[in-house]
Amino acid sequence: MQVHFERSGGFAGLTQKYSVSEDNLPEEDRQKLSDLVAGARFFDQPPVIRRKTASADQFQYKIAVNSGDRAHEVQVDEGAVPDELKPLIGWLQTAARKR
Amino acid sequence: MCHLRHAVCFILPPHIESKLAENPKYRARALRAIEISSRQRALREAAVFLPLLGQAGNKHRTIFDTQNGTNLPGVQVRDEGDPPVGDQAVNQAYDYSGDTYDFYQQVFNRNSVDDHGLVLKSTVHYDQGYDNAFWNGQQMIYGDGDGELFQNFTGCIDVVGHELTHGVTQNEAQLVYQDQPGALNESISDVFGSLVKQWVKNQTADQADWLIGEGLFTPAVRGKALRSMKDPGTAYDDPNLGKDPQPGNMRDYVKTNSDNGGVHINSGIPNRAFCLAALNIGGFAWQKAGLIWYRTLTGQLKPTADFQAAADATVTVAANLFGAGSDEQKAVIDAWKQVGLIPQTVAPAALKAPAKAKKAQAAA
Numbered sequence: 001m002q003v004h005f006e007r008s009g010g011f012a013g014l015t016q017k018y019s020v021s022e023d024n025l026p027e028e029d030r031q032k033l034s035d036l037v038a039g040a041r042f043f044d045q046p047p048v049i050r051r052k053t054a055s056a057d058q059f060q061y062k063i064a065v066n067s068g069d070r071a072h073e074v075q076v077d078e079g080a081v082p083d084e085l086k087p088l089i090g091w092l093q094t095a096a097r098k099r
Numbered sequence: 100m101c102h103l104r105h106a107v108c109f110i111l112p113p114h115i116e117s118k119l120a121e122n123p124k125y126r127a128r129a130l131r132a133i134e135i136s137s138r139q140r141a142l143r144e145a146a147v148f149l150p151l152l153g154q155a156g157n158k159h160r161t162i163f164d165t166q167n168g169t170n171l172p173g174v175q176v177r178d179e180g181d182p183p184v185g186d187q188a189v190n191q192a193y194d195y196s197g198d199t200y201d202f203y204q205q206v207f208n209r210n211s212v213d214d215h216g217l218v219l220k221s222t223v224h225y226d227q228g229y230d231n232a233f234w235n236g237q238q239m240i241y242g243d244g245d246g247e248l249f250q251n252f253t254g255c256i257d258v259v260g261h262e263l264t265h266g267v268t269q270n271e272a273q274l275v276y277q278d279q280p281g282a283l284n285e286s287i288s289d290v291f292g293s294l295v296k297q298w299v300k301n302q303t304a305d306q307a308d309w310l311i312g313e314g315l316f317t318p319a320v321r322g323k324a325l326r327s328m329k330d331p332g333t334a335y336d337d338p339n340l341g342k343d344p345q346p347g348n349m350r351d352y353v354k355t356n357s358d359n360g361g362v363h364i365n366s367g368i369p370n371r372a373f374c375l376a377a378l379n380i381g382g383f384a385w386q387k388a389g390l391i392w393y394r395t396l397t398g399q400l401k402p403t404a405d406f407q408a409a410a411d412a413t414v415t416v417a418a419n420l421f422g423a424g425s426d427e428q429k430a431v432i433d434a435w436k437q438v439g440l441i442p443q444t445v446a447p448a449a450l451k452a453p454a455k456a457k458k459a460q461a462a463a
Contacts, residue, residue, distance in 0.1 A: 006357065008358040009357070009358040009359060009363065010233070010363075011231055011233065011258065011261070011262075011312070011325070011363075012230070012249075012315075012325050012363070013326075013362075014340060014341075015357055053235075054236040054269050054273075054276070055233060055234060055276075056234045056262075056284065056285075057231065057233035057261075057262065057265070058235075059231065060358065060359065062357070075356075078233075079235065097228075
């Protein structure tokens, strides 16, 4: 499984990118990532999830997951992240920061 | 009928002066009279929209603390009139939103973001290591920064002014937060955020640094600020963050589907136009350039306005306020040309006069 994560927007307008292949992760993290993707029901999420009300300077997230024969991308506004996606985004965010 | 008590009124109307101008004997005098009366007429029109001095507003600030959580608005920690507290972030949010309120009230006679005394709510210490500040449609939210690249987001007066201005735009032009309208929305927040800073420091356009977010970066970052309105693309160049991607001309417009179509990137183009207009006009930037931009935001722009529409509108407003062919209008035209846009002067439209000015006119 390959995961690509991107955070853009925010007051600073900076783009943060992080890509990982589970082959390059220690076993513990590999399992964690797999659980997070499953728990997010990632492949069933709509491709675009937008905020319904006006806001400014929040982040936009883009997550792409490639797993075997399944590939899916989700673009979601910070203020509209479904609860089930939050743990995956949080983990990816932390991993991106550590790089 | 003159609206001002000390108005200079001319005996001969313009069409008679024009006829006189055809006669070589009276030409020079008649042309001068036409020129002066045109300028006076423009000033009288502009006077209708001058702030009614001394009108009090309702400044009401409330500061909340989510204590590194995300449950908005959080615990109330300071209300309007309360003395400073021990938490610097709380006091900064309080002081800088007060400065922003005062700026809009004293310069443009605007009573808070909705012009009806809306309570200015700020939440500080949002989330953990949150390297951002935002406006959620109802209030401001500030993070503490991550401590590595970013410091606390309440520390910069222009950040606070920027966020509050999103509230103003939401109540006025309602610029869609995507692509060019979104970049305009962003630019307007940078423009008025910068003007708040300049106003508090009493700086002329020449004295201003035209930087946004100076002091937000930690000393570890190779950069002076997040954005430069004067020289987009030069604010930072850092191994971790990369280089400031802002363009300063339409030829370098960035097409992307990140950042809502690059709203924080392409804002560099209208930012530079405003800075150039203000520098060309000279003096305090909020007095003329700022007034033109404010009247454009509150009376001309549609939610889907693009850069061309903004250029056209500011040039029209400049003509209505200062006269067609005035130095102020020329400065605005030239500024847009320098960023790669040719403004089209539209037929002078009646400016949407603020409700208070309309009432004053009726009472006169």
